[in-house]
Amino acid sequence: MKLDKGTNLLEYVKKNKLKDIVAAKVNGKVVDLDITLDSDSDVEFIDVNSKEGLDILRHSAAHIMAQAIQKLFPDAKFAIGPAIENGFYYDIDVGRTLGEDDLKKIEKEMKKIVGANYPFKRRELSKQEAVEYFKQKGDEYKVEIIEDIDDDVVSFYTQGDFTDLCRGPHIPSTGYLKYFKLLSVAGAYFKGDENRPMLQRVYGAAFATKQQLDNYLRFLKEVKKRDHRKLGKQLDLFSITDEVGPGLIIWHPKGAMLRYLIEDFERKEHLKRGYEFVKGPEILRTDLWKRSGHFDHYRENMYFTEIDNQSFGIKPMNCLGHIMVYKSKKRSYRELPKRYFELGVVHRHEKSGVLHGLLRVREFTQDDAHIFCRPDQLNDEIIGVLNFVQDVMGLFGFEYDLEISTRPENSIGTDEQWELATNALINALKSTGKKYDINEGDGAFYGPKIDVKLKDAIGRSWQCATIQCDFTLPERFNLTYIDEDGKEKQPVMVHRVILGSIERFIAILIENYEGDFPLWIAPVQVRVIPVSVKHEEYANKVYERLKDSGVRVEFESRNETLSKKIRFGETDKIPYLVIVGDKEIENNNIAVRKRKEGDLGCFSIDEFVKHIEEEVSSRR
Structure with a gap:
């Protein structure tokens, strides 16, 4: 809309009872409401229910939290406090570790600040004045942040007795924040640098309505209940210890069995689709990583070591080993496509602050494959991978979305190569009729990719499968095949994973199923429970019969009551409990x-084994 010179936007909003408006765009620039137009202007009001409006509300919530922290901890120092999805955080230094009781006190103080309805007031200072202000306060974090700013003038916002460096805009006053909740505290290095001080990151949630906040808190409760780290410990699947090192997984027998079942499934599915198994070394000469471009474009994610005065890189990806297999002899066009598959162990140098259970680790296994094909085969090969993804995700019951990630700034190859690769992915998706979004600038450094983002049982999105089209590495490694005209041609390389990281996929499975795995991948399918000691001999015979029939079975040997033994089975999420007492022996x-259905009645052992086999074969 067009508004006249001299109009105060906040007064206009109040006069017209536009209660959900928190900011505005004046001639395309986002501004606070409490301004007076200095000329006739195009004005677009920002509703708190929009993404922009929620970001402004949440960033303002971070400032209100900082004000509350300063009230409770007068010597507190502050780094950054941005809006994030569903809420906000602030990185702070208060001289001690905050606990649950501290969060309650901070939240209580925030409610007082909201009730006081302090207006957010903006002012501008020179960069030097801003530095002096925070030096006087003794806040070295803000001083460093300001010194990194290129502008000569910076803006401050004040609400009540709290002033902070901020670009803005903000809600008109603290009273606009009604529905919020502080959630947790975590460690965070200043500027994300492991060599800098460890600060405390206080997280909160903020929404435009009470219902939205309540729904989100219920969602978080569900997430907590499904947390794979908690369930991994409860179900005795894996452990992570400081003694071994962060981001390094110790697989226990049940977790290792779960891995084996998934990997065995993957091997069989790849064989069905014409893949050949290969295996590359876990360390390769650094010269190879330089040739591929990884050294220049991925070095910060890699580990290096020296052997006999020669430098080696520990592989973060499996592509170079597969390239060497292809390069090992001359290839004819009749051989192509070559599809090489490896469950390859890789290592990536992740910062400790981003490590998270199985989801983000330093050592993991990829279900990695590389397809070397002629350009005329490329469309069919990409479609084949898309169909493979659809079959596997459908088996596990996952729906998913597709994105094409395009050329990043940090990349190799010519514009022509990138255009060919990107168009190949787009054409394959169009030919299948699948919908997709474009994710600008997030491709691999050597080529664009299709990212598959699956949705779990509670609506979360996870990045797993990826299909990358690459014209650059075949050129760098001089990969060729002899075409039907007798001339050497360059193949196209497709990098792809279906599950991605096995560790990450298992974490997703644990949380999706809440540890109640389908029978075909349950580490333990059956637990045999003798009612008492006198029934153990027969129960052992049942156990041996089931084990000999290929059932993954364990024996309950604890000297407890039957009700407790059954409860143990429920807690351990065992799909079937087999109970043996006097009647069964007779x-x-x-x-x-x-599990979850209760008693099914009595079976002969052969009937039960058949029942198990039918359920496994149906992969329910």
Whole structure:
């Protein structure tokens, strides 16, 4: 809309009862409401329910939290406090570790600040004045942040007795923040640098309505209940210890069995689709990583070592080993496509602050494959991978979205190569009729990619499968094939994973199923429970029969009551409990109880084994 010179936007909003408006765009620039137009202007009001409006609300919530922290901890120092998805955080230094009681006190103080309805007031200072202001306060973090700013003038915002460096804009006053909740405290290095001080990051959630906040808090409760780290410990799947090192996983027998089942499934599925198994070394000469471009474009994520005065890089990806397999002999056009598959162990130098259970680790296994094909085969090969993804995600019950990630700034190759590769991905998706979004600038350094983002049982999105089209590495490594005209031609290389990191996918499975795995991948399918000690001999015979039939079975040997043994089975999320007592011994059968369904009645052992086999084969 067009508004006249001299109009105060905040007064206009109040006069017209535009209660959900928190900021505005004046001639395209986002501004605070409390300004008076200095000329006739195009004005677009920003609603708190929009993404921009929520970001402004949440960033303002971070300032209100900082004000509350300063009230409770007068010597507190502050780094950054941005809006994030669903909320906000502030990195702070208060001289001690904050706990749950501190969060309650901070939240209580925030409510007082909201109730006081302090207006947010903006002013500008020279960069030097801003530095002096924070030096006097003794806040070296703000001083360093200001010194990194290129502008000669910076803006400050004040609400009540709290002033902070900020670009803005903000909500008109603290009273606009009604629905918020402080959530947690975590460690965060200043500027994300492990060599800088460790600060405390206080997280909060903020929404435009009470219902939205309540829904989000319920969602967080569900997330907490499904946390793979908690369930991994409860179900005895894996552990991570400081003694071994952060980001390094110790797989326990049940977790290792889960891995084996998924990897075995993957091997069989790849064989069905014409892939050949290969295996490359975990360290390769650094010269190879320089040739590929990894040394210049991915070095910060790699580990290096020296052997006999020669430098080696520990592989973060499997592509170079597969390139060497292809390069090992001359290739004919009749051989192509070559599809090489490896469950390859890789290592990546992740900062400790981003490590998270199985989801973000330093050593993991990729279900990695590389397809070397002729340009005329490229479309079919990409479609084949897309179909592979669809089959596997459908088996696990995952829906998913697709994105094409395009050329990043940090990349190799010519514009022509990138255009060919990007168009190949787009054409393959169009030919399948699948919808996709464009994710600008997030491709691999050597080529664009299709990213597959699956949705789990509670609506979260996870990046797993990826399909990358690459014209650059075949050129760098002089990969060729002899075409039907007798001339050497360059193949196209498709990098792809289906599950991605096995560790990450298992974390997603744990949280998606809440540890209640489908029978075909359950580490333990059956637990045999003798009612008492006198029934153990027969129960052992049942155990041995089931084990010999290929059932993954364990024996309950604890000297507890039957009700407790059944409760243990429920807690351990065992799909089937087989109970053996006097009646079962007399009738030479077993009583079967299924998790979440209860008693199924009595079966002969052969009937039960058949029942298990049918359920496994259906992959329910």
